[in-house]
Amino acid sequence: MTKPRSRRGGGRPTISDVARKAGVGAITVSRALREPGRVSEDLRRQILAAVDELGYVPDPNARALASARAEVFGVLVPSLTNNVFAEVVRGIYDSLSDSPFRIQIGNTHYSGLEEERLLQVFGSQRPAALIVAGIDQTPGARRLLENAGCPVVQIMETGADPVDMLVGFSHFDGGRTATEHLLRAGYRKIGFIGARMDPRSQRRLAGYRAAMEAAGLFEPRLVTTTPVPSSVSLGRELFRDALAKMPTTDGVFCNNDDIALGVLFECHRASLDVPKQIGIVGFNDLDMMQVSFPSITSVRTHRYEIGTRAVAMALAAIAGNRPEQRVVDLGFELMPRESTAR
Amino acid sequence: MTKPRSRRGGGRPTISDVARKAGVGAITVSRALREPGRVSEDLRRQILAAVDELGYVPDPNARALASARAEVFGVLVPSLTNNVFAEVVRGIYDSLSDSPFRIQIGNTHYSGLEEERLLQVFGSQRPAALIVAGIDQTPGARRLLENAGCPVVQIMETGADPVDMLVGFSHFDGGRTATEHLLRAGYRKIGFIGARMDPRSQRRLAGYRAAMEAAGLFEPRLVTTTPVPSSVSLGRELFRDALAKMPTTDGVFCNNDDIALGVLFECHRASLDVPKQIGIVGFNDLDMMQVSFPSITSVRTHRYEIGTRAVAMALAAIAGNRPEQRVVDLGFELMPRESTAR
DNA sequence: GCTCGACATGGTAGCGCTACCATTTGTCTG
DNA sequence: CAGACAAATGGTAGCGCTACCATGTCGAGC
Incomplete structure (x- = not known):
């Protein structure tokens, strides 16, 4: 009649080892660990000492099962x-x-x-x-x-x-607010540049469109999107595409800050003055937006x-x-x- | 003598529900799912059909415990x-x-x-x-x-x-390679700018130092570090500090690409020509390094x-x-x- | 015909823990 | 001081699964 003690477990202490050592029932150990208030001060101390001494750590799998x-x-x-x-x-x-x-x-x-x-x-x-x-x-x-x-x-x-x-x-409101800001600053041919175009990007686009339509300035060719995942380099490429389509573009609302940064770099390369010739707004307000030269307007999200x-x-x-x-x-x-x- | 069936479980099917439905033992279901080769074709099909019908999903907690x-x-x-x-x-x-x-x-x-x-x-x-x-x-x-x-x-x-x-x-080798590249390009007063300074940053710094010492150009005042977490804006600040300490700095090896980008922006702001007056090398080669203006040399890591x-x-x-x-x-x-x- | 071993399948006994209920003790009420 | 009730503790019976061992079947080899 040998005890098969720990058939598989790596010999780690279990709750009953702790219980034995502390001279209490297993269930009391369980309670002391989960609802300390329901165990008397004395026992609790004893139990915690035993836990410490044995290096007992409850098995989350057993816990979850039970x-x-x-x-x-x-x-x-x-x-x-x-x-x-x-x-x-x-x-x-x-x-x-x-x-x-x-x-x-x-x-x-x-x-x-x-x-x-x-x-x-x-x-x-x-x-x-x-x-x-x-x-x-x-x-x-x-x-x-x-x-x-x-x-x-x-x-x-x-x-x-x-x-x-x-x-x-609200991504819709965020997109609209960003676009209205560009409008207020006097930009007119404001493009939308977006990558990935997940549901949230779509709503930002809808907000942009609402603002542009309200101003009577919306044109489908101002919108440049791709399902490709967003990146700074993609921002640059999309902006080039956008300019090729609409050379008179004077502002862009970018789906996110990576895109915005790519647009800024392309402006540098093409010697387009920001903000004079091109206004840029990003989305999310990553740390780098405030540092870039020029710093980039963005919609801060929490x-x-x-x-x-x-x-x-x-x-x-x-x-x-x-x-x-x-x-x-x-x-x-x-x-x-x-x-x-x- | 009621069966207490599923005292706590949310009534989800268990392995024995599947076994009963398929007319086999529970253990055979377990095997069919984990080692399909050890169960005959016939039973396997039956079991998988039962699994499908009941929408059975094994409980990972019970599995882990057993x-x-x-x-x-x-x-x-x-x-x-x-x-x-x-x-x-x-x-x-x-x-x-x-x-x-x-x-x-x-x-x-x-x-x-x-x-x-x-x-x-x-x-x-x-x-x-x-x-x-x-x-x-x-x-x-x-x-x-x-x-x-x-x-x-x-x-x-x-x-x-x-x-x-x-x-x-090897971060040490990476740091040394980056610094040697700057030296080969003719830069002499090469600074190191680093944030966070975890063990990997420390090794990159050590690599920088080794390269500078080999060239007989190392000076402690060329090193600017902080334990603060890295960011683009921090890169800008640290670069300003570095320039204040060592106005003759003509190159920087940056702990990472965020810092490098911050340095680049500060150069733009201060009208310092990159690469003529200041050479910049980053670390990790994030996507934006190849897009920035000018594009930034970096050490690509996999x-x-x-x-x-x-x-x-x-x-x-x-x-x-x-x-x-x-x-x-x-x-x-x-x-x-x-x-x-x- | 009989043994042997490979293969397929099943039964039993836990894994380590907690829900549930029972028991004991102490404290408060009238 | 009996009765009621709360607080503290423990025993039992699983949770749903798999390791281990047992059993049955079949064909090969002698």
Whole structure:
């Protein structure tokens, strides 16, 4: 009658090792670790001492299995290298670093199908919460989110009909505000240059169009877009295309700051004076916008805050006090700079 | 005598539901899913049909508990927003997207203690593999890696004494090569500008210093560094500081491309001719380096490949055929451009 | 015909933890 | 001082899966 002790486990201490050492029941150890308030001061001390001495670390897999709930935040973003999402993710990490929650990031590559697949994978773990970028999920993905059985926060946008909660801002308004700024500065032949053209870019384009139409200045040939992923070099190329199409262009609203920077560099190369001959507005307001020469006007978005706020809302919902405000609009801020100061 | 069926689980189908439906034992379902070759054609078809019909998805937590091994890659990087690590992580994701492995990223914030803490957390899950940035772990972290019981790949550097496997390149050589290039182009008062100054930056600085000393041109006052995180605007500031200290500076080797871009912008602002009056070399060769005006010489590093290669090595080790080459040097490539062409 | 081993399948017993319920003890009420 | 009730602790029975071992079947080899 030998005890088969630790058939597979690498001999790591388990909760009953701790319990034995502390002279208590296993369940009390479990409680001492998760709800310290429910265990008497004395025992708690004893237990923590035993934990320390044995170097006990709870097994999150066993925990998840027994409680039917993993201490994991699932995060779905379309890109990892895009600075915007990197900032959001950083906000999420920073807000969660002192919590017991682990983070699992999925990269959807801007694909609805991939998003659906990842949602399936993430859902099978019974995560504590899900944070997903965007509001344009496929019907299948939306159903998965609705049945996830955990708080869900959609991020980056605003809208009336979130799955559960929503934090972001209006890309349409951002695009319109940027364009109106150029109009106010006196630019007339204002182009739109955009890469990737995901749903958010589309909404910024729609905002641009609304502003241009309101001014009676919209022309389809002012719009230059591509589904290719955004980059500084692409910005330069697209601007050249745009100028070839419309040589009288006197301003551009760029889909994002990378594109804007590419446009600025092309202006330097082509000896086009910014802001005199060409006005430039970017989107997101990365650090470099204020440093470039000339500095570039941009629409500042609160990316890091979107991450922290999404986590805060999810944590509140987990704790049982779901925020009454299910949709949070963090807005944006136009940062006028030299590139439009003529 | 009611059956307590699914006391807690959200009523999701389990492996025995599938087994019952397919008319086989649970263990056969398990095998059909993990080692299809060991189950007869007939049963396999039946089982997969049942899986489909019920919408069965295996519970990774239960799986991990039973097999004492989670299908998780733990990845530890010092920053999520730094483009360099974002690219590495992208490589890791892309290489793992068709595998059953999930990815868990930890952000160490350049802190050895935080790295140690995260290693503890990650280790408790019994991950399939660990990928960690750098070779300068604390003794405690190194011990945790050695006892992780899974393949470990250190990345971003080369060295003689990896914990297990290592993929990267020599930052010292990179720094020296960049500096030698400036020297060859005729620059003499070459400054070093660096932010953050993590171990890799330190090695690049050491490479710079070696090259300058070999040329008999090293001076401590040519070096301008700060522990502050890197950014374009910081690059501009540091360059101003450097010029104030050493007005005769005629070239700079920048710790990274952000700093280099900041230097370039400051040159524009101060009407310093690049490359005539000031030569600039960056590090990493981000896309924008080739687009800027003038384009900036940089040291191209193979970040994405570091990620894919690290995963390939880990997967090989998991499969039992540990690569004979435990240390892989992916090298780097100097990209000479206008910023040093005088 | 019989043994042997390869192959296919299944049963049993956990993996390490927590939900649920039971028990004990102490404290407060009337 | 009985009764009620809260607080502290423990036992039992799983969570859903897989490692391990057992069983059955079949054809090859003697």
